[in-house]
Amino acid sequence: xxxxxxxxxxxxxFAVTFGVRYLPILLSGRLEFPDAIERALRFVPVAVLTAxxxxxxxxxxxxxxxxxxxxxxxxSLVSVVVAAWRRSLMLTIVVGLSVFFIIRLGWLGF
Amino acid sequence: MIxxxxxxxxLFGALAINAGLSVLATLALSLMVYAGSAQFVAAGLVASxxxxxxxxxxxxxxxxxxxxYSISVVPYLKHLPQRWLLPLSFWLTDETFAAVIGRYRESExxxxxxxxKHWFQLGSSVxxxxxxxxxxxxxxxxxxxxxxxxxxxxxxxxxxxxxGIVVPLIRRFPMLVCAVVSGVCALVFRDMPHQLGxxxxxIIGIAAGVLCEALx
Numbered sequence: 001x002x003x004x005x006x007x008x009x010x011x012x013x014f015a016v017t018f019g020v021r022y023l024p025i026l027l028s029g030r031l032e033f034p035d036a037i038e039r040a041l042r043f044v045p046v047a048v049l050t051a052x053x054x055x056x057x058x059x060x061x062x063x064x065x066x067x068x069x070x071x072x073x074x075x076s077l078v079s080v081v082v083a084a085w086r087r088s089l090m091l092t093i094v095v096g097l098s099v100f101f102i103i104r105l106g107w108l109g110f
Numbered sequence: 111m112i113x114x115x116x117x118x119x120x121l122f123g124a125l126a127i128n129a130g131l132s133v134l135a136t137l138a139l140s141l142m143v144y145a146g147s148a149q150f151v152a153a154g155l156v157a158s159x160x161x162x163x164x165x166x167x168x169x170x171x172x173x174x175x176x177x178x179y180s181i182s183v184v185p186y187l188k189h190l191p192q193r194w195l196l197p198l199s200f201w202l203t204d205e206t207f208a209a210v211i212g213r214y215r216e217s218e219x220x221x222x223x224x225x226x227k228h229w230f231q232l233g234s235s236v237x238x239x240x241x242x243x244x245x246x247x248x249x250x251x252x253x254x255x256x257x258x259x260x261x262x263x264x265x266x267x268x269x270x271x272x273x274g275i276v277v278p279l280i281r282r283f284p285m286l287v288c289a290v291v292s293g294v295c296a297l298v299f300r301d302m303p304h305q306l307g308x309x310x311x312x313i314i315g316i317a318a319g320v321l322c323e324a325l326x
Contacts, residue, residue, distance in 0.1 A: 001132060001134065002132050002134040002138070003135075005162065006131065006132060006134075006135035006138075008162050009135070009152070009156075009162050009165060009166070010135060010139055010143065012162060012163075012165075012166035012169075013139065013143045013145075013152060013165070013166055013169045014142040014143050015166075016166055016167075016169050016173065017143050017144070017145050017148060017169060017173050017176070018199070018200055020170065020173045020177050020180070021173075021177070021179070021180050021199045021200065021202045022180070022195070022196065022199040022200070023177075023180075024177050024180035024181045025183070025184055025187065025195055025199050026195070028181070028184040028188060036320075038178070039320060039323065040316055040319075040320050041174055041175065041178055042178075043284075043285065043288045043315070043319040043320065044171055044172075044174045044175060044312070044316060045172070045275065046276050046279050046280060046288050046292070046315075046319075047288050047289070047292040047311075047313075047316045047319070048168065048171050048292075048308070048312045049147075049272040049275060049276045050272075050276055050288075050289045050315065051292045051293060051295065051296035051307075051308050051311040051312050051315060052151060052296070053269045053273065054294075054296050054297060055297055055300045056154075056265065056268075056269055057269060058297065059297075071266075072266060072269065075270065076269060076270070076273060079269075079270045079273040079277075080273055083274050083276075083277035083278060084277050084278075087277075087278040088274075089274040089275060089278075090274075092270060092273060092274035092277075093117075093267070093270050093271055093274055096266075096270035096273065096274075097266065097267060097270055100266045100270070
């Protein structure tokens with residue numbers, strides 16, 4: 001069953017997501033977004049998503065893992081190269097996941 | 111774009127169940143929040159034991175870009191009544207925005223064709239929303255049937271997805287600075303309670319990017 005904790009989470013996430021999508025339409029004409037805010041907003045996805053994944057890559061089990069035996073690190077490096085080269089989300093995911101699972105299963109002898 | 115969303119919907123369902131969310135909560139997130147990347151982030155944060163406040167705040171940051179979409183479609187929707195604006199803004203995701211904005215801009219060049227373009231947005235919104243729900247259900251079923259999925263390292267699917275989103279966005283130097291500063295700060299502040307370090311690192315990263323842009 002659903003817990004109170006989860007209900008709070010869903011209501012909270014609903015409120016901020018819908019608010020962000022609806023308020024600008026509602027307030028249009030009455031409120032101009034300052035240029036500076038709009039410029040800062042463009043950095044948001046890169047900042048948040050990078051902050052989220054880097055610790056997952058470098059400390060997968062809560063401990064530093066900077067060696068070749070860390071599948072997260074190796075597969076991420078490959079994914080970054082593919083993403084920068086082809087700019088395709090789907091291709092990045094397919095290649096990145098394949099590399100990750102190949103290393104995990106030990107086919108490369110790590 | 112509908113096809114592209116299918117694996118993410120399924121993956122979200124499976125990851126959320128694995129993160130310890132109940133079936134009902136997983137479904138409710140897709141039904142009520144309907145924001146792919148934020149749902150992924152939330153599943154990851156739930157798994158790492160983050161507090162509700164931090165997850166909601168992170169959702170706010172992750173979805174802030176939707177405000178830009180909302181502002182961009184205002185000129186094409188402002189003549190509509192609230193009964194149109196409420197559902198259309200609820201369904202305004204990355205994919206829907208990408209699908210409709212081209213249409214709207216196109217319609218500007220052909221006067222007299224514009225007034226009914228919001229039907230196109232409604233149609234594409236409903237199709238993508240239904241697809242997302244269906245895929246979430248498939249993911250939930252997969253996630254509850256397959257034992258030990260958490261041991262497969264499926265969290266890496268989140269990592270690689272975000273790499274695929276972030277890397278193509280880094281086209282200018284200030285954006286690179288933002289990514290590096292934000293990432294390093296996330297490592298430095300990783301032990302803050304409730305994953306608060308994520309928020310702190312993001313804000314410092316954004317500030318670094320803005321500063322770098324202003325100086326260049």
